[in-house]
Amino acid sequence: MQETQGRLDRGNGTHLAWIKLEGTGPTVVFLPGFRSDMSGDKATALAAFCAARGQAMLRFDYSGHGASSGDFLQGTIGTWAADALAAIDALTAGPLILIGSSMGGWIALLTALARPARVTGLIGIAAAPDFTQRLMWDSMTPAEQATLRRDGVLHVPSQYGDPTPITMKLIEDGARHHVLTGAMPIRCPMRLLHGQADPDVPWELALRIAEQAETADVRVILVKDGDHRLSRPSDLALLRTTLLGLLGQDGA
Template sequence: MTNSTANQAPTFIDVGEGASPRRIAVRARAGKGPGLFWLGGFKSDMQGAKAVALDDWAMAHGRASVRFDYSGHGESGGDFADGTIGRWLEESVAVFEQFCAGPQVLIGSSMGGWMALLLAREIRKRQEKPRAKASLAGLVLIAPAPDFTEELMWKNFPADVKKEIETTGLWLRPSEYGDGSPYPITRNLIEEGRNHLLLGSAIDVGCPVRILQGAKDPDVPWQHAFALTHRLPADDVVLTLIQDGDHRLSRPQDISRILAAVAEIG
């Protein structure tokens, strides 16, 4: 991490109205395009190795970059247990619209891959409006986990866990990441996630897509990435399977591959 990246203080914006306003932390770097827009994973934040490496790369190449924390994550306000896919998507759209101009490369890791696909759909809708100031240059998806609340969580939970979620509203899931503390999987997360499922039909993002997937990923199996590619248009979609790669894909060689994919689109 360079000193300038380490010392960059976040900007805060308010997202949401009424009973659900959230204070969202954003780090935006001015520069030329295509800009880089980072979408982090479930329970991760914008100070992770991949996000910082991308910001450092953007700074070194004079490129614009934006990264932020979803509510309940990192430096943003809000309670993680209140989070849903729709809520975090609303925040992603708000940050994109406020901080991005011109063509952008959306870079999504794990849940951020789902967010990137959903955000791309929202951006395409907004591009039909004459005042849209930002557009899509491409997507780089790292161990993307579209529909994970249903396909990778709910369908794989044992009956007792499903019953606990249905009767109490949440289950504390053990974690091997971060400080190892269990984190809540709420009934609202599962049920609201069903409003945003993508894998049941074609996903036309209208731009190049690069997918990097570890073959030894214990959280998002490589078959999930293959299922996603079948839903994307055949032209200009490249899936790179990293045989010894895990879920994080944060090793120096993994980050080099990610940067190469971003540079290829840019």
């Protein structure tokens, strides 16, 4: 199947890069992680899988990420969640299966809460809801918190490349979008994949998501030696199998 691509005008001077596959519904929507984009291993593996099956798929870059325009330092969870809704509303129709990686898992939960009638399934890959508080702010030393308050940005070393800039704007906005605050009225089937060797997001967070989601159809799938990215061939095979299950085509 042929992919089409383009840029979605957000009306504020920002344009979101997107790539779309037409095909059978529901449309699979891939939501990348923090500082990640739609050209990563999981996104491209899913695109190839959907193309071979004739399955509709949408992938895109948040503002300030990948091929999209915008300033990453001005981005927030609210901004990127709004980007996701804008892309979905403008570029898809009918039911959706959301696949969110790391921060994308948080965006997927927010999207499912905002569009409950359309989201028929959700897969989290090392999903990291509320990470701006739990994994950023709460893990900082008092001196780092003071620097962030004073300067508005803190550059934190990253094992994945250049230091990660964390803004006070990101922390403050993230607090307004927490989802693990009680029962989450998400009632679609949910699958949560998480590596138990993940150095960035504790696998126990998947259990908390499962506990608070109102759906009874939720499964947590732990990969004992899996890291945060879950991008090895075996991890990608697990992701494909999990997606097939939500599509009702796993032979079960």
